[in-house]
Amino acid sequence: MAPFRTPSITTLRLNPSRSQIDPSRETIYIRAEWGGEIYQFQFVPLRFEGSSTTSPLGKLFIWNRPEKETTYVIGVDTSDGVGLDRSCIEVLGKGDFYRNDFQAAEYNHDYINAFDLWPLTMAIGTFYSVMKGGRQCQPKLAIECRGNGEATQLELRKRGWSNFHIWVRYDSKRVDRARSNKIGIFTMQWFRDLMMDWLVKFLRDGWIDINSPWFVDEMADLERDEYAQEMKASYGGHDDRIMTLGFALISMYDLEIRAGKRSPKQIDNIRNAAKQYASYQPGSQALDRSKEVWLRPEPGQLPAPRRDPEDSFGERADDEIFSLDQD
Numbered sequence: 001m002a003p004f005r006t007p008s009i010t011t012l013r014l015n016p017s018r019s020q021i022d023p024s025r026e027t028i029y030i031r032a033e034w035g036g037e038i039y040q041f042q043f044v045p046l047r048f049e050g051s052s053t054t055s056p057l058g059k060l061f062i063w064n065r066p067e068k069e070t071t072y073v074i075g076v077d078t079s080d081g082v083g084l085d086r087s088c089i090e091v092l093g094k095g096d097f098y099r100n101d102f103q104a105a106e107y108n109h110d111y112i113n114a115f116d117l118w119p120l121t122m123a124i125g126t127f128y129s130v131m132k133g134g135r136q137c138q139p140k141l142a143i144e145c146r147g148n149g150e151a152t153q154l155e156l157r158k159r160g161w162s163n164f165h166i167w168v169r170y171d172s173k174r175v176d177r178a179r180s181n182k183i184g185i186f187t188m189q190w191f192r193d194l195m196m197d198w199l200v201k202f203l204r205d206g207w208i209d210i211n212s213p214w215f216v217d218e219m220a221d222l223e224r225d226e227y228a229q230e231m232k233a234s235y236g237g238h239d240d241r242i243m244t245l246g247f248a249l250i251s252m253y254d255l256e257i258r259a260g261k262r263s264p265k266q267i268d269n270i271r272n273a274a275k276q277y278a279s280y281q282p283g284s285q286a287l288d289r290s291k292e293v294w295l296r297p298e299p300g301q302l303p304a305p306r307r308d309p310e311d312s313f314g315e316r317a318d319d320e321i322f323s324l325d326q327d
Contacts, residue, residue: 014058014116016323022047028322032126034138035160041123043322051213054321057086057109060124062320063211064093064104072104072128072139075248076121077240078114078149087112088240089124091139092208092248101202101252102209104128108241114148118155125161138163142251144243145184153184165251170194175255185247198253199246207258208249215241 025045032039043062048054066072071094079085091105105128107120121141128139142165143153153164167182168175185191202208203219210216218241 014112014323016044016046020046020323025320028127030123030126032122033160034122034126034162035158037159039119039122039159041119041126043123043127046321046323048321056106056212056214058112058323060105060107060322061212062105062322064102065320066104066128066130068131070094070130070132071252072130073248073252074121074125074128074139074141075244075246075251076117076141076143076149076152077244077247078117078144078147078152079110079112079240086110086238086240087114087117088244089117089121090241090244090248091124091128092245092252094252095207100207100209101249103211103215103245106212106215106241108214114151115155118152118159121152122156122159122161125156140165140251142247143184144187144247146186146188150184165247170254177255185251187243195243195246195250198250199242202249208245212241215245218242 022045027045028043030041030043032041043060046059073092073094075088075090075092077086077088079087087109089105089107090103093102093104095101105124107124112120121143125139125141129136131137138161140163141153141156141161143149145153157164164183165185166177166180167184167186168177168180187195203210218239222239222242
């Protein structure tokens with residue numbers, strides 16, 4: 001679990017108190033250099049005594065650390081930052097032949113607005129920028145832009161981030177992202193209905209491993225309106241985490257064919273066969289940093305959006321909770 005100390009680009013109220021910090025665990029240092037400027041962040045480990053006694057607000061919960069050759073998509077939803085709604089970041093990892101998709105990390109806060117959120121998104125996005133095919137790849141950001149999320153997206157673009165969800169209409173005769181001129185998520189009624197049906201299908205059929213107990217609480221708050229047939233949070237509840245994970249999910253799979261979940265017996269048979277007929281695999285080689293790809297725009301230009309290649313995902317890490325500190 002990690003909070004964020006950000007003296008230069010965000011408010012000091014994001015800093016954890018000394019009593020919250022767990023000195024027995026290592027601090028994670030992050031260096032973001034996507035557009036010429038260098039931003040350095042720290043994920044500061046916090047004490048964790050269980051979800052029932054820990055406030056989930058203002059903390060980054062990490063259940064799966066980034067793994068090489070893994071595809072991640074990050075959903076981002078912003079709020080006004082005055083306590084009435086919540087800004088949320090959800091990291092979704094892509095499953096493969098052996099494993100489900102999985103909730104890798106989560107951040108949620110009710111006093112963070114769109115301009116507070118971009119450095120937190122950059123830090124988390126850089127943390128999950130893993131090596132794939134010999135190059136460092138940014139995870140795709142699916143940012144809700146119908147409200148004030150466009151400010152978060154613009155600040156990230158100005159600082160060199162280039163991998164965003166490309167907005168298309170799925171009822172067009174030709175669904176072609178190359179022809180689209182818009183990036184981001186726009187939660188219109190048709191899109192919300194489509195996204196919620198996808199998310200309910202994945203959750204109901206067990207295709208996503210959910211790690212956040214607060215996400216589960218929000219699932220209990222959801223109800224289907226009998227007349228309008230729309231999914232919504234019941235009065236007094238929240239649906240920020242569910243909506244944000246939905247952004248990441250539909251951005252990951254909207255133009256793909258999802259094969260479906262295999263039974264535990266099928267997975268065990270596959271793993272046993274792999275062990276029995278395993279072939280020689282060379283050890284990992286030293287990283288040649290000269291081959292890393294850093295997408296830097298020309299001075300005064302915004303980077304063009306791009307898509308990450310598809311890939312598989314890796315092993316789980318222990319549950320962790322952090323705060324963010326930016327030098």
